[in-house]
Amino acid sequence: MGFTPEALLFAVFSVSSVIAALGVVVIRDPVKAALSLIACFFSISCLFVLQSAELLAVLEILVYAGAIMVLFVFVIMLVENRDEAIVNPALGQRLGVPLKLAAVALVAFALLNGVRRAGLSTPEDLPTDFGSVSSVGHEFFDNFLFHFEVTSVLLLVGIVGAVVISKRRKPQT
């Protein structure tokens, strides 16, 4: 398979996703690091679109960028004191940076390797409704119903746990 516009776009968004991921690790200001993470989610979402997984791309933005990161930014804004930078990071934090960089490098390698091979599957060998809402839905509810239900129970447990923990902090009267 030769050089196609899709391959070029794939390269652009892989590079931007890696740079954004790097930004999350190295930027000191937590709000900007969070924004960098959002940029990373966007790039990944574009990669999904290029691989005909439109539903996944939309859900990536809707759930991660639109819901989870909004809460992240909201909490950072609430608790952060802007004048207070981390001057003397603990040992764990010092160790954390090389580990994170290594993780980013690994992802970068995987993505760039994908670019090198340009092994984007051609549309012919995919079913026409690949990645559409109905096909993903059928996969969920026909073939993976049990896993789907177990996941939702797990999420419910998480919600109940969050409520229990937040209630315990309240002074007993």
Add this chain to the structure above:
Amino acid sequence: MDVWLPYAWDVVRLGGMLAILLGLAGPLTWAERRQSAMIQDRIGPNRAAIKIGNKEWRAFGLLHPLADVIKLLTKEDTVNIRADRFLYNLAPFISLVPALVTFAVIPFGPDVTINGVAYPLQVARLDAGILYMFAVSSLAVFGVSLAGYASASKLAMMGGLRAAAQMISYEVAMGLSIMGLVLYYGTLEPYAMVRAQGELLFGFLPAWGVFVQPLAFILFFTAATAENKRIPFDLAEGESEIIGYFVEYSGMKFGMFYMAEYIEVIVVAGTLTTLFFGGWQIPYLMDHGFVFPWGGGLDLSHAAVTVLRIGAFMGKLLFFCWFQLMLRWTLPRFRYDQVMSLGWRRLLPISLANLVVTAAVVLWLEA
């Protein structure tokens, strides 16, 4: 020529979308001021004028939006010295872009057939169109909260936090209120939804969303108004108390927040039209002309039907823009705790109940 037609069509539909959004946003600011003046028995803006010869041409104050833009563009751009300049400059863009791109999945007319090929009057026909709308519009909260955070001003921070909390809260109810419609029409694609709304219920009533899901219409409209932070939900601004997240902004950066608000008004109007009021459908107008349920009809050409339907969409869009402006000057502002309790204790349970009942009915109808 046929080779270039698809590209020319891309220009047509993108241009159409931008013309609707940007072309209407300016006149809407005029309409808001002029209408509020009428409601409050004032005259309203009417001074801006162009002098041709000896005659001043005022056009009922319609020149004010133009004069405002010139003023905003040439105004000194002051920045608070403690502000985070990068985020401060970024915030207006993050606020404006989601408002602009949400409209991409809304069809503003039926497919136009040229030489047997159908060309859509919709920028993007996505399989998950409604999810896309929610995904993109959920990003608007970043612009608002970053503006409040980056301004280094307590009032702006209060506004940003209020806005973020309110938008997160109402997004849930807004999304859930639509799901009943999705179940009924069985699609997430706005064009297919509009198509389905051309059917008739009981042989005479158009199957518009508002007739199928009247409760969802009220829930969605309330949540969308809260999402847009307009009165009665303008806690994030509260111009008589904290001014809000854009208090430190001046010049065109403020102008961008202002524009985003009016573009969101148009987007909400477009969404209401598309989901609940049949989009470009006119009751009893089929693809080949009118067919009345009481017999008789009127045959029309494809071009005439297309023009009528685009006109119908624009008419409904303008009606809901007007309706939102009127609401703003009719209702008082909620208290903050009232906003939160309305969102979480009323709208959310009601929309959940609506969803469950709708799901049961759809299942029963299909069985």
